[in-house]
Amino acid sequence: MPQPENTTPDPVIRLRGATAALGGRPVLRGVDVTVHRGEVVALLGANGSGKSTAVRSVIGQVPLTGGSVELFGTELRRFRQWARVGYVPQRTTAAGGVPATVREVVASGRLSRTKLRLPRKADREAVGRAIELVGLTDRAKDSVSALSGGQHQRVLIARALAAEPELLIMDEPMAGVDLASQEILARTLREQVAVGASVLLVLHELGPLEPLIDRAIVLRDGCVTHDGPPPEALGQHALPGHDHVHPHAASEPVRTGLLS
Known part of the structure; x- marks a missing residue:
């Protein structure tokens, strides 16, 4: 009797037995995270649970002390197709203190595809679409220093989208x-999912993104305590005004090659 075919899509992220330390303090203690093609996965947990360290280890910002990472079936140390990955970092300004317009910052996200060649029409169109997706077309020529915090975040997301990535990794x-x-970001993400993007999100509450989440992985003290349907929010994480800051985030290095 023939066996049924495996219909599970290939994983775009596979983190296996991951361990990591920051400042000599263990942060990840054998974490497994898998994101399949076309899937939206939320990484949840309290302050210091290891969420941001986990996603930063996926893109090489934090080296693992044990375990392994694969992107699109390739070991991280051999992975070179960074145009397939869009990364939105946690709590940073769009221009990093450098005078720049919205369009210039978003266009920098296209560098993973253009390399050293001059931008072509397709590149300019991709940048324009990314800016339009986050609702900032009317601010494209404005300096990012004139934007609100929410608009800064939208610029960072547009920068990630400019490369037309297959995988989006977004930290808070x-x-x-x-x-x-928040509603604009949720709509933008919904449109990316509709065209087949895979997504890994670090969140402290689901909010407007809840309808998009296929699966939630909950971390506690660097270990996975839940992997399945999103759990109901409890305690302080259920409060609309709850904010979430990772005490270890500032000490983590930045992979400038991926952020450009």
């Missing part, structure tokens, strides 16, 4: 963002 995209920007 809703943190410190007003409700109007």
